[in-house]
Amino acid sequence: MFLENFFDINAIIYTYPLLLDGFLLTVKLVAVIVPAGIALGTILALIYALGGWFTKAGFILYVDTFRSLPPLVLLVFIFYGLPFLGIQLGSFASAVLALVLNGSSYYAEIVRAGIVAIPKGQWDAGRATGLTRFQTIVYIVLPQAVRNVVGPLLGNTLELTKATSICSVVALPEFLRTAQIAQSHVYNPTPLVFVALVYLILLWPLARLVSRLERGIATH
Amino acid sequence: MTSAPVLQISDLRKSFGSEEVLKGVNLTVQRGEVVVLLGSSGSGKSTFLRCINRLEEPTSGSITLNGNSVTASNANLRTLRKQIGMVFQSFNLYPHLTALKNITLALRLSLGQTRQAAEEQAKHMLAQVGLAEKAHAHPSELSGGQQQRVAIARALALEPQVMLFDEPTSALDPELVGSVLEVIRLLRQRHMTMVIVTHELGFAREAADRIIMMDKGEIVEEGPPEQLFTAPKHPRTREFLKHFTGR
Amino acid sequence: MEQIQYYYFNLPIMRDALPTMLHGLGLTVLMALTTVAMGVGAGLLLAILRSYPSRWIRWPIICFVDVFRSLPQLVIIILIYFALPYAGIEFSPFWSTVLGLSLVLAAFAQESFWAGITATPRGQWEAATATGLSHTATVLFVVLPPAIKTSIPSLTNRIIAVTKGTALGSAVAVQELLAHAQSIQSVVANPSPLTLGALLYMAIFAPMVAFSRWLEWRYRWSR
Ligand SMILES: Nc1ncnc2c1ncn2[C@@H]1O[C@H](COP(=O)(O)OP(=O)(O)OP(=O)(O)O)[C@@H](O)[C@H]1O
Ligand SMILES: [Mg+2]
Numbered sequence: 255m256f257l258e259n260f261f262d263i264n265a266i267i268y269t270y271p272l273l274l275d276g277f278l279l280t281v282k283l284v285a286v287i288v289p290a291g292i293a294l295g296t297i298l299a300l301i302y303a304l305g306g307w308f309t310k311a312g313f314i315l316y317v318d319t320f321r322s323l324p325p326l327v328l329l330v331f332i333f334y335g336l337p338f339l340g341i342q343l344g345s346f347a348s349a350v351l352a353l354v355l356n357g358s359s360y361y362a363e364i365v366r367a368g369i370v371a372i373p374k375g376q377w378d379a380g381r382a383t384g385l386t387r388f389q390t391i392v393y394i395v396l397p398q399a400v401r402n403v404v405g406p407l408l409g410n411t412l413e414l415t416k417a418t419s420i421c422s423v424v425a426l427p428e429f430l431r432t433a434q435i436a437q438s439h440v441y442n443p444t445p446l447v448f449v450a451l452v453y454l455i456l457l458w459p460l461a462r463l464v465s466r467l468e469r470g471i472a473t474h
Numbered sequence: 475m476t477s478a479p480v481l482q483i484s485d486l487r488k489s490f491g492s493e494e495v496l497k498g499v500n501l502t503v504q505r506g507e508v509v510v511l512l513g514s515s516g517s518g519k520s521t522f523l524r525c526i527n528r529l530e531e532p533t534s535g536s537i538t539l540n541g542n543s544v545t546a547s548n549a550n551l552r553t554l555r556k557q558i559g560m561v562f563q564s565f566n567l568y569p570h571l572t573a574l575k576n577i578t579l580a581l582r583l584s585l586g587q588t589r590q591a592a593e594e595q596a597k598h599m600l601a602q603v604g605l606a607e608k609a610h611a612h613p614s615e616l617s618g619g620q621q622q623r624v625a626i627a628r629a630l631a632l633e634p635q636v637m638l639f640d641e642p643t644s645a646l647d648p649e650l651v652g653s654v655l656e657v658i659r660l661l662r663q664r665h666m667t668m669v670i671v672t673h674e675l676g677f678a679r680e681a682a683d684r685i686i687m688m689d690k691g692e693i694v695e696e697g698p699p700e701q702l703f704t705a706p707k708h709p710r711t712r713e714f715l716k717h718f719t720g721r
Numbered sequence: 722m723e724q725i726q727y728y729y730f731n732l733p734i735m736r737d738a739l740p741t742m743l744h745g746l747g748l749t750v751l752m753a754l755t756t757v758a759m760g761v762g763a764g765l766l767l768a769i770l771r772s773y774p775s776r777w778i779r780w781p782i783i784c785f786v787d788v789f790r791s792l793p794q795l796v797i798i799i800l801i802y803f804a805l806p807y808a809g810i811e812f813s814p815f816w817s818t819v820l821g822l823s824l825v826l827a828a829f830a831q832e833s834f835w836a837g838i839t840a841t842p843r844g845q846w847e848a849a850t851a852t853g854l855s856h857t858a859t860v861l862f863v864v865l866p867p868a869i870k871t872s873i874p875s876l877t878n879r880i881i882a883v884t885k886g887t888a889l890g891s892a893v894a895v896q897e898l899l900a901h902a903q904s905i906q907s908v909v910a911n912p913s914p915l916t917l918g919a920l921l922y923m924a925i926f927a928p929m930v931a932f933s934r935w936l937e938w939r940y941r942w943s944r
Binding site for chain 3: 260314318319321322323324325326327328330331334335338339367412413416417418422430434437442443446447449450453454457458460461462464465469
């Protein structure tokens with residue numbers, strides 16, 4: 255009875271092609287958003303570290319604005335709001351834009367914190383041997399900073415990956431959305447349960463790793 | 475000793491906020507000369523050294539290196555800094571790079587050397603400081619003395635005109651101090667121009683051509699080591715020597 | 722420029738929308754507060770339980786935490802709202818959202834508190850045991866107070882991240898802030914209510930983000 259309702263194998267077989275498409279779209283979203291978020295976040299953190307107080311204030315404004323906005327609000331604004339200006343992005347591009355803005359602000363803050371925690375002597379050593387500020391940060395400060403914040407970076411990657419499921423709200427047929435469509439086809443929650451299980455199986459190892467790394471830093 | 479001044483510093487002033495840390499320091503260092511800077515904590519020694527390669531921006535005054543202005547607004551700082559080697563109290567090695575890479579980084583980025591040339595040069599420098607076999611060790615795998623010798627090799631690799639040492643042995647366990655001082659002695663034999671801040675008075679007396687006594691941002695006394703150690707004129711010098719030899 | 726003002730900062734439309742939106746804001750705040758109370762409370766309880774030296778307590782807690790850290794918030798909410806009724810368990814949209822978010826926050830809060838507890842020096846435990854305190858008394862009166870203090874920065878960040886998820890309630894038809902902003906937007910054919918919604922969200926969360934920045938800043942300088 256329970257299995258029939260919550261894990262009806264026929265429901266999966268019947269909706270499998272749809273779910274696979276959804277899964278692949280989620281993978282594609284993650285594959286675009288995570289690298290773009292890390293790249294933009296790192297660039298912003300570099301700009302913070304190299305810039306004057308005005309730049310630093312701009313950085314904090316950017317980061318704190320996008321940290322204060324729920325990603326779904328941002329997505330709805332971009333998807334439903336921007337077309338009024340003639341900017342019609344479509345659901346995939348809207349999703350990418352919203353989550354890159356959101357994700358980059360967290361990545362930027364993490365990398366920034368990593369950079370400012372590197373002792374000043376490292377800058378001194380680089381500058382004293384004739385490196386430019388840019389060379390010093392790229393070759394000396396950033397590699398150490400990133401190594402120290404691998405845990406939080408992975409943690410944010412996990413959060414960003416999970417956040418792609420909000421794109422179902424703007425009818426982007428990603429994994430969760432296809433599960434909802436499938437459910438309405440088979441009148442049975444099995445597709446939802448199946449999708450949840452796939453998320454769990456794929457993200458559990460990452461969650462384990464993240465909490466281990468965070469623990470490592472806490473007891474460091 | 476020839477009389478070509480490598481370093482000429484005149485009326486150097488530096489303030490942090492309202493606190494004047496350097497109050498008009500004048501110093502001329504001849505080629506091949508070893509100048510040791512003494513002074514109690516907070517007297518401005520580190521600030522003075524850091525102003526010479528403008529890691530710290532002087533408030534006023536002028537500095538020239540081989541006749542080229544370091545303090546001019548259009549000074550080519552990168553070029554000048556390559557000619558001024560600096561060794562820090564806390565080594566400041568790059569912990570994510572091997573000893574070899576610590577040295578090659580500036581050779582490649584500042585001097586534009588090829589990877590091969592840079593590595594050859596770096597190996598040569600490591601051999602000079604007695605660490606040829608540690609080329610591929612990371613700083614965390616080296617003792618403090620070894621780390622400081624790598625840091626010296628890193629500065630020397632750029633073939634500087636003058637070397638600045640800021641308490642190079644203060645962070646070391648007593649038994650490791652000797653190996654670092656040995657390297658500095660070697661440099662002296664090769665007529666490297668050096669400005670050294672240290673509290674190793676025995677070494678200062680033996681290695682310095684001239685000793686400068688600094689107090690509250692000013693030079694209060696200077697002279698050859700024998701004179702300064704045996705007949706100090708200024709009361710602060712006497713106090714300082716008493717404090718450090720009385721231990 | 723004029724167009725931007727007309728479409729995104731249309732004051733008359735915003736003025737008309739404001740009362741309804743404030744209603745939605747009230748519900749959003751209510752959801753957030755309920756989530757924080759339930760999530761942080763449960764997280765604290767779990768962290769305390771986890772300190773007992775029994776694998777029968779420890780393993781289920783670790784599993785719970787891992788599950789709710791791994792699953793997307795919206796997936797959890799949708800499961801509760803659309804799937805649980807098949808098992809005869811029904812929650813209103815409001816409670817589906819609050820319950821889903823509370824489970825997630827409980828998992829994260831447990832992690833924060835647990836990190837604080839494990840950071841307590843061994844000597845503290847030993848001193849307490851040596852003076853005859855029971856395990857429960859040791860945890861409650863010796864270990865927990867400093868542990869809670871240590872966990873505040875990370876807990877604050879988690880609370881912000883999870884309570885922002887109240888916007889997901891709109892996906893299961895909770896009439897909270899975002900839902901109102903969207904429905905008014907489609908009625909008036911002008912996205913200014915979305916701008917207003919975004920501003921209202923920022924009015925709640927920007928101070929919290931600023932607070933967490935201040936906490937981290939203070940922590941850095943107190944070392
Ligand atoms: N970045 C800075 N900002 C503000 N004040 C500074 C800074 N660096 C140095 N000072 C101040 O300048 C004075 C001189 O410092 P400096 O480090 O040059 O002394 P020092 O002679 O090298 O002392 P020590 O023997 O302890 O190394 C001190 O009072 C110090 O507090
Ligand atoms: Mg000093």
